[in-house]
Amino acid sequence: MLDVKKIRNDFPALHQEVHGRDLVYFDNAATSMKPAEVIDTLREVYSKRNSNVHRGIHYLSMRMTEEYEAARRRVMRFINASSEREIIFTGGTTASINTIAYSFGEEFIKSGDEIIVSAMEHHSNLVPWQLIARRKGAKLRVIPMNDRGELLIQSLDELISDKTRIIAVNHVSNALGTINPVKEIITKAHDRDIPVLVDGAQAIPHGNVDVQELDCDFYAFSGHKVYGPNGIGVLYGKEEWLEKLPPWQGGGDMVKRVSYEETSYADLPLKFEAGTANYPGAIALATALDYISSLGIANIAAYEKELLDYANHRLGEIGGLKIYGEAENKISIISFQLEGIHESDAGMVLDKMGIALRTGTHCAEPVMTAFGIKGILRASMVFYNNMEEIDRLADALKKLKQMFG
């Protein structure tokens, strides 16, 4: 379905040599490369149309404001939110989650309350909750996982109690690739009137996300992981929730009236967008979302499944290679260790062979702890990767084994 050869030409950064070898970029879960359209959008905005948004009544400012607000609607449509008032532009997933942890936390979490997270959270969906829990004297409860890296969501029935204020869970694990059953979690939570925040940083690039169908209360993701630029991200929130929450950051644009005595806040979504917007970033992010929509999210998911299967097959040939994260339902991420070879040795040597993948704890230390390891190698593949690259990885791993054998 996808013409990968043609698609690769859309991504200038894929075509380079590293240490004299053609780059194999398997570090996509850390950050994605950008299609030329996205890069060009940034250039066009800055070189032809730049002007600060909102409040301006001159032509450039008005047009830029329209473009920015149109970007918001493009994001809204991409995740099927029901209103543009539910789309807040932030600096990234981390900022989105912190917004809710602070705002929801200040308003609704008190001493003795509980917050539920899962055993496979990225630090960005863990530390903010630890911080608010500590400030408020609340407690974190953790949904456990099995040794295939699947959440045991039946345990939710025991974890959820009258003390539970919110559940924060990742849609897809960056360390293991697991696609979590967030819809089931949300259903269970809503049965008890508990809101759910979904960390979608790793889900948005790989499959269709429909926030209304999920019925999640909050959804967070980053531009840079979904082929868009850095410094921009999205916080989706149900209007009824966002209306109830206090603003987090103070500044320009998020206020209606200001005096030294009294300040009233702007309507949604601006209430949560303090300071000058990253409108070039937002517009380029919308370009990125349109780009993957034009390829077809279903096509992307199908092809990435092929990549995963092939990689499982090729890496399965290698003796002593242990894969971490073997969920039924996962995206094209393979995390693994080679017996007797330290992952940082392996990563360094693979790098010299032109293969970029990630080593370490992947900002998910508790996951490592759960598996009793210190770190892993992670190959994260996306639609612009191909089978030959997987072959290169497999061959390199064989060579590695010889070297360290």
Add this chain to the structure above:
Amino acid sequence: MLDVKKIRNDFPALHQEVHGRDLVYFDNAATSMKPAEVIDTLREVYSKRNSNVHRGIHYLSMRMTEEYEAARRRVMRFINASSEREIIFTGGTTASINTIAYSFGEEFIKSGDEIIVSAMEHHSNLVPWQLIARRKGAKLRVIPMNDRGELLIQSLDELISDKTRIIAVNHVSNALGTINPVKEIITKAHDRDIPVLVDGAQAIPHGNVDVQELDCDFYAFSGHKVYGPNGIGVLYGKEEWLEKLPPWQGGGDMVKRVSYEETSYADLPLKFEAGTANYPGAIALATALDYISSLGIANIAAYEKELLDYANHRLGEIGGLKIYGEAENKISIISFQLEGIHESDAGMVLDKMGIALRTGTHCAEPVMTAFGIKGILRASMVFYNNMEEIDRLADALKKLKQMFG
């Protein structure tokens, strides 16, 4: 000193028509245009060198990390900080100020305490302090100004008391152009061991800022106002302060060790940089700072003074034009009203004449209130503007007076 004709060619966005007229861009205090070098830097990073920073052990990631950290050092040198540990990249001035309002506020502000701001703060240096003051039961005290728009800093002697925890003041007022005597304020504050945060959003683009010479404890500014991109800003903090403050946002990169029970935080500056960095933005911001350094900050300031003098002269010819902000010491901003003409009428008609300037309260409503007005027109000029553009504005204003006469 400056070859303005040549400089204008560095800024692609200046060369366009608006409503069939050559654009006169006098909305620089809202956001600046970008030199081609900055735009090219973004393109180069995204299309050739992109890779997530920190923790990566492959070539692209290591090189990108070096570039990002080099950008930090370039910022450090630009403001003469004493260590790169004192330079935190944020999303912008607003984010920088909120970082300190939250972090400092949570640690050091309690019920009954006082925070001092000035009568000419941008909402971004006012609302965050209102929010923390409300949470903690603290009070805001305000340094008054005279009718020329100059702070009455003698009044500090009365305002400062044992209850004062911090002073937050702008270096240059975005509404009035006043350059405030922050060094004197800092000296007075330090006499009583009170730290000072300086909002430098409008100061950084226009004159030499040396944080060691100022001896400020915190300094905040935005990329987009200093010829850099959006979505990136800087928080300078003295190392001794930053060490003492708790982290604000939780997430990746700002932690050392994480478990569900216990988390320890990274060393400076990463402790305050949660989530994936906007490294392309940081690098492009450093490019922007290098660009203006290469022109010479002193040259810029001198030329902008000429612009201001000429604009004062030309606008002074126009009957019924009242200028707000006539401080001895000011940057090239002229805020004004035309008697009997609503500023939004004027702004709209000027726009049709190709002149982009800002109308309204400029996110500084208390300043408007102080002068008993609802809004003003603001022409903010920078080194790529020229005398002919000022003539165009003056002529347009005369025409305006006839129209509405």
Add this chain to the structure above:
Amino acid sequence: MTIKEAQEQIIEEFEVYEDWMDRYNYLIELSGEMEAMDEKFKTNEYLIEGCQSRLWLHAEMQGEKIIFTADSDAIITRGIVALLTGLLSGRTPEEVKDADLFFIDRIGLKENLSPTRANGLLAIIKQMKLYALAYYAKQQ
């Protein structure tokens, strides 16, 4: 003249002017011709929210017709308001409530106002229609 015909006339008048500077001049002229609103109505009660400039609207029935009076502290806004009251004042509630105000799009008014003014324009039209609806309901 029906509301439809009156709108055609506005469009024609606008088309005489090639550029928006002249159209603004025309609006300023209209503003000058409009009678000032009774000061007693220039209160918060009659203020329309959401504009950078202030904008007041008052409506009352005289016989079968609604009489709108309006004002603004900004002259161009006042001109636009003059257009609208000229068009809709002295009509029956039914006419006003059913009016399709196509002239706004045709002359590109919204695009040539600042966003807050475009909002203000929509807000005042909405308010006029609300008055009409209320009076119409009362008549039934």
Add this chain to the structure above:
Amino acid sequence: MTIKEAQEQIIEEFEVYEDWMDRYNYLIELSGEMEAMDEKFKTNEYLIEGCQSRLWLHAEMQGEKIIFTADSDAIITRGIVALLTGLLSGRTPEEVKDADLFFIDRIGLKENLSPTRANGLLAIIKQMKLYALAYYAKQQ
């Protein structure tokens, strides 16, 4: 052989290998040749902070000389450690403390390690020098 001469020799050996794959192989070899550290020293007390892999260093005086033993759970790190102990172990504290370790820059070691390893390398050298300094001070 002085420390300087030994470094020249390391540089020569590295220069034989054109690419870093071979150099890594050489480091792996060195690692294989190095004796394992006594397990009792593989504790937090002897752990060097700041590496992705773990790295232990122990030092003791035997007569006039410092004897360094070290180990790591990563093989390439272990190879580097072997280089360092080979170079500095069995020297006098004075020699170690004054040693200018120019071979690191000459063979581009830092640039070809991951940043955390480069940090680890600096950390272990610092630690070795600290030991040397301490023993030297004691001797005075």
